[in-house]
Amino acid sequence: MKLEHVLLGFVAMRPCTGYDLKRWLASEMGRMTGLPGQQSQIYRTLNRMCADGWIDYTLERNEGRPDAKVYRLTEAGEHELRRRLAEPYVPSPDPADPEFLMRYLFTVFLTKEEQIALVRTELDARRAQYERFLARDIREEPWLPGIDRTRMVRLLDHVHDGKGRALLSHVRWLEDILKELTT
Structure with missing residues (x-):
């Protein structure tokens, strides 16, 4: 499964920051996916998913720390996830x-x-x-x-x-x- 669909699935389960997603991919279970867990690749993929309209985000203000983008699934993202999950499994x-x-x-x-x-x-x-x-x-x-x-x-x-x-x-x-x- 491509990184974008895995990220999409997790954002569909709950609002996530890029850091939340990176932390999951760095976990023992996340490493078993074989997907890249580099922060730069995760954020590039999230930006592409935003541009495709699959997710959007709100800024969460953090005093004394950088603001965090909290990503949420859009209707188009739900459609894409369901399309992907409907593909025959081989x-x-x-x-x-x-x-x-x-x-x-x-x-x-x-x-x-x-x-x-x-x-x-x-x-x-x-x-x-x-x-x-x-x-x-x-x-x-x-x-x-x-x-x-x-x-x-x-x-x-x-x-x-x-x-x-x-x-x-x-x-x-x-x-x-x-x-x-x-x-």
């Missing part, structure tokens, strides 16, 4: 891609049925991915001389096991969410 090959998490977070603006459909789409993709993962093809590799083949196979097994466990954990997490949403 799961990334990488379960760690933050697109799903951002879309899921912004289902607060959608119906429960749309939220469930998003989770099912992700869950179906991850279950299929896990099945393919389990059926991996192990073949002999032409390792260079000096590479301990037995040790290399074990290292690859460890990496594969770690990735498989992470993927299965993601599937179980999605199953828990779906169960909660549908009961």
